[in-house]
Amino acid sequence: MARPTPLSGFPEWLPDGRIVEQHVLDTLRHTFELHGFAGIETRAVEPLDQLLRKGETSKEVYVLSRLQGEPSVPGDRAAASEKQLGLHFDLTVPFARYVLENAGHLAFPFKRYQIQKVWRGERPQDGRFREFVQADIDVVAAGDLPYHFEVELPLVMAEALGALRGIGLPEVRILVNNRKVAEGFYRGLGIDDVEGVLRQIDKLDKIGPGAVSALLVDEIGVTPDQAKACLALADISGSDAAVVAEVRSLAESYGAVTELLETGLGELEALVTAASERAPGVVVADLKIARGLDYYTGSVYETLLVGHEQLGSVCSGGRYDTLASDGKNTYPGVGLSVGVSRLVSRLLSAGLVRATRSVPSAVVVAVTSEETRPASEAVATALRARGIPVEVAPRAARFGKQIQYADRRGIPFVWFPGTAGEDGTTGADQVKDIRSGEQHDADAATWQPPAEDLWPRVVPAGE
């Protein structure tokens, strides 16, 4: 087997990179659980027809086939009914299916988090992978979903991402908008093709206002004056209630105030006001945020890393009135999804963070000779019994090599079991901090490493 090379778009980390990723995952999970979100995991595959319900995503799907499909046996219903399967490309479609499938066993409103890999057959680019990890939170209701969840969910994400500031994650800005504001404003202007306009507005960051204005007029058929108004709306942003007054005044100047606009502005104001109290400076109303996906019906969210804006959004989502429906019941929801791989990939590639070591072990117990390995194992067992991660040296090499074994992995302590003296007594065990060289007597039943050395930590790269 020749030396294999990485597959483009399928990221993998070395052990110290995985420690960073695992820390991010643990932090997100802990924050989600503190807020009462229940963890679920869905299978990686869905029937292809479910994945293709929204035509626009069809290009992204990886379809599965069995290398040696069994020939169908007459009367074999299992084989006959076997559906074509694809890998899920997000966690929303499987969650919607899970809710419908298990509705009778779930308590609504149901708050869930879900941290899993997803796959998209797209051409890989910087920060855009074919296999990546998402961490989603959603609240889904049976029937009616109160608005306050649209305020709560971005604040949970603000807290989760804020909890990563300590390891070196840059500040985030959660940009929020409300579909009702845009739609109410466009309709007030006399525009009917609301989705068409949103699709063009979504291109603003990529192609700029001039090109978007031209597309609005040429493709969507709005008047130049309407296009100007749409761009003026998209230009508004701010982190307090003043932004709402600004939108209202713009709408008045165009005679475009509608009931839907007012509803949207009321919601946006509630979100911005609550956020300015509970996560000051993090949440910014940005009226150009459109989110291409057509199922959002209220708040929409995108999140930028300050200083890494060109990376694109690292946490997006919104409110949808119909997450799922089985004909009888409709399940509205609101949710956000963190692009964990995109985040971790940037943390690592930009050299923002580092793990304090590449393995869990805080201690290597040295082995004096293979005959006394059981004594070294006994020390390790005693330390582990008190929650200290320990490994025993792989060989009874000279101590210099055993210290080197620890040093190569960043393990801070090497333990030397006491050896039997000529008088038949056994000397005391000793433990060495290989960073300082300090060495002193120690008892495996009581010795404790400093708390910051117990487990590998993730710290800003400079520390």
Next chain:
Amino acid sequence: MARPTPLSGFPEWLPDGRIVEQHVLDTLRHTFELHGFAGIETRAVEPLDQLLRKGETSKEVYVLSRLQGEPSVPGDRAAASEKQLGLHFDLTVPFARYVLENAGHLAFPFKRYQIQKVWRGERPQDGRFREFVQADIDVVAAGDLPYHFEVELPLVMAEALGALRGIGLPEVRILVNNRKVAEGFYRGLGIDDVEGVLRQIDKLDKIGPGAVSALLVDEIGVTPDQAKACLALADISGSDAAVVAEVRSLAESYGAVTELLETGLGELEALVTAASERAPGVVVADLKIARGLDYYTGSVYETLLVGHEQLGSVCSGGRYDTLASDGKNTYPGVGLSVGVSRLVSRLLSAGLVRATRSVPSAVVVAVTSEETRPASEAVATALRARGIPVEVAPRAARFGKQIQYADRRGIPFVWFPGTAGEDGTTGADQVKDIRSGEQHDADAATWQPPAEDLWPRVVPAGE
């Protein structure tokens, strides 16, 4: 969308089942890390040619194709070189590839754990899934791997599975054998087709000794007397060094003692002796354990749940001299793999365990009116700041309904924020244990739930 139905072979759990699975995963991970194993995660896909290196597994592979493969553009090297990909069917093949790909960045011997889903296109049966979670530990060396790791690894698994006894996991028996014993014995008998014999011996539990004997004679071409000896060897088991004496005496009676047999017996004795000290009663030498896979070269392991033997092995593995090789270097390894989904599926379906609640929240903060929701949010924030998982009631319904909200989810506490009295003062907050009905004044800055109520726990079903 009609109500969807489960896909056979792709298990999913309800939220309380996921709490059980998550507890199992956390326990395994914690034990692996205490022993110094570094966590890695590999991509879910491998090039098909890598997955098919061992022909016998070809039937199991799910192959990926993109629904709308891009037409190849002349000169587009990325598209031209795109390899056919399949989902990995175990974690050993991807680990071997990861080791080769990253050999220059890894410190050997390299101890890693890996907990991921794998996929096999097999016909689903009880305890046999198409998508399932495995939890693997392996030690891989560059060049030479000392034998003591073959003793250490099953003992790590004994500890990991033993740590699950408290939640209701039945006792386990780790059955061990050594390829060198079987091969040395067969060769001593004059049999050359060692793998052929092992393949038949592997069927003993399924078809019984009579049928295996017939197959040995008819298919492999051994004499009836050789077949009898092979079955006699397979019949030996025991949990102390006496088992080694029994094998030796059998071999002597057939004149089948070889150097290889003696090496194997020495290793097996070391394993059984160490295990009887460090995990008494857990490890049993069982000479019929063959493991069909031909790459094992030393110890082999299988694990049964006592009382659930018909479930098959829940943790298997062995020693392989060539986990990976790039022509220049060879990497021997030893590892075991827990079938997490099989284990969890049995824990749940046999009603052995339960989660104390279905959500993380220990407390629901009641909402007196939508106007005072911020006061309830403030209580929740204060409790979370001290690590207590809390959610706020979704609606300002009557308190009876809010208590019911907690009760349906098994949340033990409901918190009532103090309300403003007619004299302008605010009453004290109160917290109610809805199991006992006890209610008393409480301060969000200091109140603490009993430790056993802080997070959902997994307990034996009877508790």
